[in-house]
Amino acid sequence: MEKWKMYMEIYQMKQQGFKVRRIARKLGVSRTTVYKYLEKSPEEMSEWIASTRRRTRKLDQYELLIHTWLSEHPDLSGSQVQDWLQERYPDLSVGESTVRSYVKELREKYDIPKVLSPRSYEAIPELPMGKQIQVDFGQAKQKTGDGQTQKVYAICFVLSHSRYKYAEWLDRPFTTRDVIRAHEHAFEYFGGIPVEMVYDQDALIVVSENGGDIILTEEFQKYHRERKFQIYVCRKADPESKGKVENSVKFIKQNFAKNRVFRNIDHWNEQCLNWLKRTGNGKVHNTIKKKPAEVFSVEKKHLKPITKKIVISPMNSSIARAVRKDNTVLYESNRYSVPLGTYDKRKTVYVFVTEEKIIQIREATDGPVLAEHQLCHGKGELIQDTQHRRDRSKGVTSYMATVSEAFKDEDKAMEYLKEVQSKYPRYIRDQLKIILDKVKGVSSNVRDEALNECMERGFYSATEFKDVVSYLEKQHQSSKKATDIDIKQIKDGGKFDYDSMKPEVRDLDLYLKVLEGAVK
Structure with a gap:
């Protein structure tokens, strides 16, 4: 009946002079579906609907099994059902959308609504001026002038009271040294330091957090001792506990970065600072109903003054990585080889990216180079030096x-x-x-x-x-x-x-x- 009803609505709207695009938009179907229905006469449509009723669907033989799963687990998703089916029947070939539609029909047929566990929220009072800055990271893919794609990475700082923002970008992943240098730039931009900094459990800053016991990375721990601000680390998988900066990162990506052409990182950061002044901090905020820049002019007086400037050199920025069992180091979803015998489960190496886009892997930040590779821009690739492989050209003897x-x-x-x-x-x-x-x-x-x-x-x-x-x-x-x-x-x-x-x-x-x- 649903198909026949759809056919009659399409047929009537066409007779009334509606175009196919308008019909598809109004009924929420694709234009292909509209064309397919219009090609059929009422007799042909009736025969086609009758044939579909008699047709056996691929998942009909699993109806009882899927019904049992849905009854026991009302929150089961279509993708989970597909995975469970393929786990039990490896030869079963079925599309995810087909399973999703079938699960939806079974829920309606047997009245099994999907159980949702929405999170309860409550409004909290605004924090005092100068109390807190929230920090988060983001990334975006931008088109360049020659039609290529460039991945850029951002770190964003937001004062919780005024929503006054600062952002900084790199054309490569951040290192701990980059994060520290961005902190100094942010404090200089804000004109002071807050009482508390809020972070995700990011590997560049936090090694682990267990019941309130926070272990920072060695480099960030040294920086923290000098600046002496309080640290609040969000629980795992709980980004909403720092929702102000989450929204700001989204705002920066959607309003500043989206559809903007990337030339070079210095020009990009210059554009971002102008955008912050013009839009990010210059327009009325939806929650506080004021311009962040105006509120910040008052909040700035409540920040702790910067008595000592810390200069962080951009050189020798490194990322600590563990050596994998196959004697490779993972960097940006690619595996880079190191000499055989390097692997040790307690061993840490340091990855450097030079200006020439060369990956250097060292035993220590100032130690000898273990391996050098050309930076790979793909994903899931193995970049291997032939000298790092076993010598298979000759026999064991x-x-x-x-x-x-x-x-x-x-x-x-x-x-x-x-x-x-x-x-x-x-x-x-x-x-x-x-x-x-x-x-x-x-x-x-x-x-x-x-x-x-x-x-x-x-x-x-x-x-x-x-x-x-x-x-x-x-x-x-x-x-x-x-x-x-x-x-x-x-x-x-x-x-x-x-x-x-x-x-x-x-x-x-x-x-x-x-x-x-x-x-x-």
Whole structure:
């Protein structure tokens, strides 16, 4: 009956002279549907409706199952129903809109209204002047002059009482250093500092928040100690607790950024400041019914004055990242490779983006570069340096021969490596790479001594071999220091004690004590 009613309404409106576009808009259907109905005569329409009644739909065989789900879980969505069906019937191919329509029909047929859990709100009094600033982030995609798309990132500050706003943009993701520098610019723009700052649980600012115990990131913690403002962190998945800045971010994106052509980031920020003066802070606010700029002229006197200016250099901005198990670092939804063996679940590396759009991954903010890659603008890509991959061009035997060449007694080294292979057959290439990387930077004496110690003690593991080499290196360095002191004494005219040239005899139990963790 619904289809026939729709057909009659379309037919009558067409006879009255309405155009197809107007009919579609008035009835809430697509123009394609209107054209399809108009092509049919009343007889053809009647036959078509009758045929649809007899037609078996794909989901009819699952009606009882879906009805059971909806009865037990009235808040179940159409997309969840589709997921549950595909989980039980992997070969079922059905569109999400089809499932949604079918679920809607079943709700009407069996009178199962969808249960909603709306959040209750209450009006709260306005905060005192100078009390609070709310902070939030946003991002937008803008068209450039050459027709390309540029992603831009914003941080927004809003004074809770006057709704006076400040925003700053970057053409790359923010780092903690960028956030701190934006804070300084905002305080300078406002002419003072509030009592309290409100944040989301953003990884650039907050490491964790558990029942009121807030752990800030190391860099932001140092900044917080200097500025000494109070911090309020919103609960997870509760953006509405800082609704003033949420609305402001939306306002900036919809009113300032939307449809605006991006030229460069400096020009973009200049335009944004002009927009704030003209519109963002210059027009009457819907809630307070006043212009934020006018209210701010009074609120400004209640902010704490800035007694000390903190200069944050824009250079060396980095983002801390964990190394994944596959020896990659995630940045902007892409994976960038690091050398094999870098992974450690407790290890943090630092990602830098240079002006030339080169990704640099370092062990420390001022440490050596682990990896360099060209910045990828796609999503879900793996950017991998061939030098970071296992050497699969040669077999394991050939690889073992290459590693054994680093030792004086190659046969003995090969015997040791075969034992390692028997212990770690699946990971032998990783084991060989760790050993080879370790012996490259040490003297031949240390290599051979480490080999002998490992074979005597039964340490057939690359990690244990690496630990023994490190221990022996320290011992040799200590001995060299003592020798250098004696040589200096001779040069200064002192007597040299030749008995002191006897080699030190070390108790082998020291090795066991140092390496007891590896033995376990």
